Amino acid sequence: MWWSIWWVWIVAGFLIGVLEVLLPGYIFLGFAIGAVVTGILLGLDILVGGPAFLFLIFALCSLVAWVALRRTMGVRAGQVKRWDRDINDN
Template sequence: MEYWQQGWVWVVAGVVLGVLEMLIPGFVFLGFAIGAVVVGALIWIGVLGHYVPLTLLIFAAISVLSWLVLRRIMGVRHGQTKVWDRDINDN
């Protein structure tokens, strides 16, 4: 059995991505971490794991969906973006 077919590999990858999100905050790795853990759980219960493209497609879809849901729930922090009202080259 290949490594990508084992659920624990996906769960460990999700935990590593979650730790990476805590070390390098940027709200990027959290969606990937959730996607990896969910795919690991789906492999453990026997839904996925035999077909690599389908597994990667479901991982990508769950990652994007979880990122969008978290972004919607958490929102954008105040002061996260700077809006410029004038250019420094204007005289």
């Protein structure tokens, strides 16, 4: 079926990446990376299994990618930037 074809996972990852560009916020980027990694592992014949196993690998890869992105990009605390001084202040 479609879940065992490697290029389907990579195309899905790129489509999710496009969704991330349209709706930024580092929400879909982890899923995109997880789908591409799953496609690469399928393409290299490292993964062989049914849909439940592949979706589990996809979920784990997405979780690892999301945690790595959070560590590198940082967590937004409060989402508000406070300015102490104006650019025109001398």
